[in-house]
Amino acid sequence: MNVIDQQLKQLAQEAQQHPPRSKQRQQALAKLLGAIQQSGKLTRPYPGQFHGFYEDIYDEAKQRLFCYICERIDDYNPSFEVLQWVNFLLKQRFFMEASRSMMPTVHKGIDAKRVKRLTLDDLEKNNPAEVNPQLTPSLSQEIIHYLETDPEGLFNQTYTSNQPAANFQFLALKLLSGYSWKEISEELGIKISTLSSFYQRCLTKFSPKLREYLSS
Structure with missing residues (x-):
């Protein structure tokens, strides 16, 4: 030894x-x-x-x-x-x-290098076409619109590390826009692991509302 x-x-x-x-x-x-x-x-x-x-x-x-x-x-x-x-x-x-x-799920025939990073993973499980802009622009735009408007104020008011700027709305929109965890981490001054874990918890928490909005 x-x-x-x-x-x-x-x-x-x-x-x-x-x-x-x-x-x-x-x-x-x-x-x-x-x-x-x-x-x-x-x-x-x-x-x-x-x-x-x-x-x-x-x-x-x-x-x-x-x-x-x-x-x-x-x-x-x-x-x-x-x-x-x-x-x-x-x-x-x-x-x-x-x-x-x-990782986003990438369909056969799609160039992984062109797929934007980290869509709403929980929604992908129930939408074969996924919510990646390269695959279904209209669905992706619907999600972005819902996140931006945040009619109930839930996404903006749910944050981590006692930093209101590090809220779910901000993270989700950044990720859907193609920013990496490293870039977001450096901008907020919060560890990648903390942000990622928070994001996954939010997906679980908000997925019913997101699905309800998409089906309405």
């Missing part, structure tokens, strides 16, 4: 020894996550794929992975190296989950 593997295993086992939500466990977990990142040995799954989306997906996958580690550190089996465990989870679970939530 090399020095890095030994250090990570010690930190993981230390965290397991303390009660859940205790200060001692949180401190051990913080050290563990920091050591994992500093090791430089986190896998980067599927290199060369997800052109134009890869870094955003990877950041989201890491955030999901680290949340899982904090919540489920007791599931770690010391008979495996920590990096074996986390890299398996990152590649086989969290990277694919992040890619499904952050």
Whole structure:
């Protein structure tokens, strides 16, 4: 066992020894996550794929992975190296989950490089033609109009990180206009993972109203 593997295993086992939500466990977990990142040995799954989306997906996958580690550190089996465990989870679970939530679905024959980033994913599941401007301009424009007018004031008043500017209306319109998570993150000064998680929660919350509007 090399020095890095030994250090990570010690930190993981230390965290397991303390009660859940205790200060001692949180401190051990913080050290563990920091050591994992500093090791430089986190896998980067599927290199060369997800052109134009890869870094955003990877950041989201890491955030999901680290949340899982904090919540489920007791599931770690010391008979495996920590990096074996986390890299398996990152590649086989969290990277694919992040890619499904952050990538638009692209139909056969459509050039993925020309498709705008991140439409309203929840709506796509129920609309075969999707809401991407390249595919169905009229539907996309209807959604944009509804988001812009926000007749009930719900989209504009739902925001994250105590920043009214970081509201669902702003995020959705930015994404539908083709801005990347990185660009939006830099503009608002909020982490990509925080914005993406907030956006996905809003989709779940508002999808009934969006579907109702589109069917009216």
